[in-house]
Amino acid sequence: xxxxxxxxxxxxxxxxxxxxxxxxxxxxxxxxxxxxxxxxxxxxxxxxxxxxxxxxxxxxxxxxxxxxxxxxxxxxxxxxxxxxxxxxxxxxxxxxxxxxxxxxxxxxxxxxxxxxxxxxxxxxxxxxxxxxxxxxxxxxxxxxxxxxxxxxxxxxxxxxxxxxxxxxxxxxxxxxxxxxxxxxxxxxxxxxxxxxxxxxxxxxxxxxxxxxxxxxxxxxxxxxxxxxxxxxxxxxxxxxxxxxxxxxxxxxxxxxxxxxxxxxxxxxxxxxxxxxxxxxxxxxxxxxxxxxxxxxxxxxxxxxxxxxxxxxxxxxxxxxxxxxxxxx
Amino acid sequence: xxxxxxxxxxxxxxxxxxxxxxxxxxxxxxxxxxxxxxxxxxxxxxxxxxxxxxxxxxxxxxxxxxxxxxxxxxxxxxxxxxxxxxxxxxxxxxxxxxxxxxxxxxxxxxxxxxxxxxxxxxxxxxxxxxxxxxxxxxxxxxxxxxxxxxxxxxxxxxxxxxxxxxxxxxxxxxxxxxxxxxxxxxxxxxxxxxxxxxxxxxxxxxxxxxxxxxxxxxxxxxxxxxxxxxxxxxxxxxxxxxxxxxxxxxxxxxxxxxxxxxxxxxxxxxxxxxxxxxxxxxxxxxxxxxxxxxxxxxxxxxxxxxxxxxxxxxxxxxxxxxxxxxxx
Numbered sequence: 333x334x335x336x337x338x339x340x341x342x343x344x345x346x347x348x349x350x351x352x353x354x355x356x357x358x359x360x361x362x363x364x365x366x367x368x369x370x371x372x373x374x375x376x377x378x379x380x381x382x383x384x385x386x387x388x389x390x391x392x393x394x395x396x397x398x399x400x401x402x403x404x405x406x407x408x409x410x411x412x413x414x415x416x417x418x419x420x421x422x423x424x425x426x427x428x429x430x431x432x433x434x435x436x437x438x439x440x441x442x443x444x445x446x447x448x449x450x451x452x453x454x455x456x457x458x459x460x461x462x463x464x465x466x467x468x469x470x471x472x473x474x475x476x477x478x479x480x481x482x483x484x485x486x487x488x489x490x491x492x493x494x495x496x497x498x499x500x501x502x503x504x505x506x507x508x509x510x511x512x513x514x515x516x517x518x519x520x521x522x523x524x525x526x527x528x529x530x531x532x533x534x535x536x537x538x539x540x541x542x543x544x545x546x547x548x549x550x551x552x553x554x555x556x557x558x559x560x561x562x563x564x565x566x567x568x569x570x571x572x573x574x575x576x577x578x579x580x581x582x583x584x585x586x587x588x589x590x591x592x593x594x595x596x597x598x599x600x601x602x603x604x605x606x607x608x609x610x611x612x613x614x615x616x617x618x619x620x621x622x623x624x625x626x627x628x629x630x631x632x633x634x635x636x637x638x639x640x641x642x643x644x645x646x647x648x649x650x651x652x653x654x655x656x657x658x659x660x
Numbered sequence: 661x662x663x664x665x666x667x668x669x670x671x672x673x674x675x676x677x678x679x680x681x682x683x684x685x686x687x688x689x690x691x692x693x694x695x696x697x698x699x700x701x702x703x704x705x706x707x708x709x710x711x712x713x714x715x716x717x718x719x720x721x722x723x724x725x726x727x728x729x730x731x732x733x734x735x736x737x738x739x740x741x742x743x744x745x746x747x748x749x750x751x752x753x754x755x756x757x758x759x760x761x762x763x764x765x766x767x768x769x770x771x772x773x774x775x776x777x778x779x780x781x782x783x784x785x786x787x788x789x790x791x792x793x794x795x796x797x798x799x800x801x802x803x804x805x806x807x808x809x810x811x812x813x814x815x816x817x818x819x820x821x822x823x824x825x826x827x828x829x830x831x832x833x834x835x836x837x838x839x840x841x842x843x844x845x846x847x848x849x850x851x852x853x854x855x856x857x858x859x860x861x862x863x864x865x866x867x868x869x870x871x872x873x874x875x876x877x878x879x880x881x882x883x884x885x886x887x888x889x890x891x892x893x894x895x896x897x898x899x900x901x902x903x904x905x906x907x908x909x910x911x912x913x914x915x916x917x918x919x920x921x922x923x924x925x926x927x928x929x930x931x932x933x934x935x936x937x938x939x940x941x942x943x944x945x946x947x948x949x950x951x952x953x954x955x956x957x958x959x960x961x962x963x964x965x966x967x968x969x970x971x972x973x974x975x976x977x978x979x980x981x982x983x984x985x986x987x988x
Binding site: 357361362363365366367370416420423425426443444445446448449451452453455456457459460462463464468469470472473476477480481483484485486495498499501502503505506 | 685689690691693694695698744748751753754771772773774776777779780781783784785787788790791792796797798800801804805808809811812813814823826827829830831833834
């Protein structure tokens, strides 16, 4: 890992953790048990990859070199949603995991009832944080829409939707024991992992747009053409979405590979579970070598989407490269 | 029950159910199981009291006699939040209820994993619906803030909060088996039931304000002084909040009384559970007769808060009266 990425990751964790510390109720606040349970899982040593991607997308779009106001809070909201999904995934009725990042899972530490409610409360708090972002109301509503669509059952018409985070989880549960096809695995991965990573980047971009220096005579912040690239607003968001979708899928493929090749101690969670349960994973369909090639190819596509941003895209691209090069 | 209330309830159910039908993914939409589970619980015969209170608050504030655009959708979002809380409450790890409104609870019909995720998805969809309300972004953000604060662990500074819906649920769980004090019961009731009822009315009012006829020269919708009462915006919302808090507490007291005096068949759920579990209820502290007096007194306070609205408040007041007069 190069020094630049190491710095991004280290400062990103610090910024995210400080925002989470500000936004989560104190563990001494009543009712104690749920606030302790929320903090137990939120501060269990997560790498904060989603908030860091969110903050760097916001910084790139705002084009000032600085993090726009509210970027750390938005990242914290995304981390809360991620943590809620892990708490509920780990429950006995779902994946029944006792260990997460080397620590007891929420229901092991606090009991099932509190774990269910702590997950609920973290989803709730994520949305609550959006309402207080220092951004124009129209930006907050756009962020709310993309975020909610991404972490729900899916996006689209009531009769045909692309699964979101919860939808992906359901497809994953329902396909256990079924021989995984390439189509099924891609569908689960794009929904279960990809949707949250994509909205991290898209909502970061929406926040960045609200703090964009506009051309003279433009009607107001967020409405102008991006000075440095001449991308209009929808094009810019579409490019961030493409970047997020490709990087998100690559991330999950690498996760699948690591699950097969690493020990539990290296991963901080039970390794080999996916194989044991005949789960839908990329290497189960394509083998490890092809999976590695696919991850690299997806990252190349992700990079291409950011081409118009020029050197300002370097941090996001370095992070994406790290996602596929990591070893745990 | 008088004819006016009967009409309000009947037309309110029709409007709410139509909005829910439009907003929920079809049961034929993949992944099927979760969408079927969401619909199973949402369309299990709820009385739609919260959406009806929300719509009537919006109508009263908008002062045109008509429902403002989006009122039924906002009511549907509130009903989704209510349903999600019931699905999770009924789980084996929490209240372990098999029967709700005379039908099998979600986890009995679809299994625990899908019930947990269906609850998650309904909370998510409730927030998603807010993003598309036909109202100015500033109104949507104000609704988002009040709604999220009300249904979370609580409202206030990180070190001292008034419990919201989830917070009330936690206090309720933690106080099982403890001899209930008056203070504890009031705290649980105000949070677990009162907070959602209050936000139904407050957010309805916020939506109504966005569609308010403004005085000549006022800068835009939602910013003017209310023509018919001369209440300014914060006073108006404060009065709706007082109405909601009092009516919400009265509603829960009556629920406690009915649980002690009705059979399971009359209630459509297991009667007498509260007594059996030494739960914190109003009659357990004050006895049934005093509880009835307290409910009546709270409704009188709720009515007083609406005095400046004059005859336009009649529907909301009739509904509040119905909440304490009902027999199931």
